Amino acid sequence: MPDNDTHHQKSGKASFDDIYDMEDPRAYFTELGAFDYKAPEHGSRLFSCLIEAKGKARDADDPFNIVDVCCSYGINAALLKYDITLDDLYDRYRSEEAARVSSNELAVSDKAFYAARKKDDHPRVVGVDFAENAVAYGARAGLLDAGFAENLEDEPASDALERAIRRTDLLTVTGGIGYISEKTFDHLLGSMEGAPWVASLALRWVSYDDIAETLSKHGLATEKLDTHTFIQRRFADTEEHEYVIGELEKMGVDTEGKESEGSYHANFYLSRPVEDAARTPIEELLAPVLETSR
Secondary structure (H helix, E strand, C coil), rough: CCCCCCCCCCCCCCCCCCCCCCCHHHHHHHHHHHHCCHHHHHHHHHHHHHHHHHHCCCCCCCCCEEEEEEECCCHHHHHHHCCCCHHHHHHHCCCCCCCCCCHHHHHHHHHHHHHHECCCCCCEEEEEECCCCHHHHHHHCCCCEEECCCCCCCCCCCCCHHHHCCCEEEEEECCCCHHHHHHHHHHHHCCCCCCCCEEEEEECCCCCHHHHHHHHHHHEEECCCCCCCCCEEEEHHHHHHHHHHHHHHHHHCCCCCCCCCEEEEEEEEEEHHHHHHCCCHHHHHHHHCCCCCC
């Protein structure tokens, strides 16, 4: 999902809905790149740290299984599975070469591009999103190991999705909180065996309380990283900036040095079994990346 401030539209908020479910991600990167969209970059650093920490207790021969919710074209999967950066993706999809080919030709090219850059110990990523075209592209291009275009706000997971996510180690969201609610999390966790970790970036004006409460019913304790926030993107214009500042001030949230500087900021939430949270505090767990993920 490109932006969790683009749904539940209110006056003053920019909308990028037109780029979210196209046949390929070129417009996605072109439009969001203009506003320095960073959420996947922060997500990949944070999630990689969690993969390393949680993966230490696993059999080395078993793949690390991720379910990326609101996955869109599979951008988070690309950064986690392949030796590339978000800037590499911006360069690729905004290039003159990419502009000259069809969506099908781009998908074929992408499949070879990513296959040549696959990390040795890459995770398996299942993507879930309501955007059928975007999910199909992510699977066709090799970004997603499996993709499911399902609206879990309204319906439980299909049998096929349940089978694909039964053994999940980490559930991730970088741009969907505020669009998806606790209903989606309840449907997903109800289909999973064991107790996966859940990691989410959510804009500071979006409440995570109902989601945290639902996750607690599945045995997970939620922590918010209090020491850092993460820039999502620059505001599209003055109207959007002023609107968001006003909404945050109504909530009693101090915007000085954050949204006041011209960009959305997101909080990071991590939900784990109580014993995991007690063993390693969230700040200690994420220490390797906190100094470089702002």
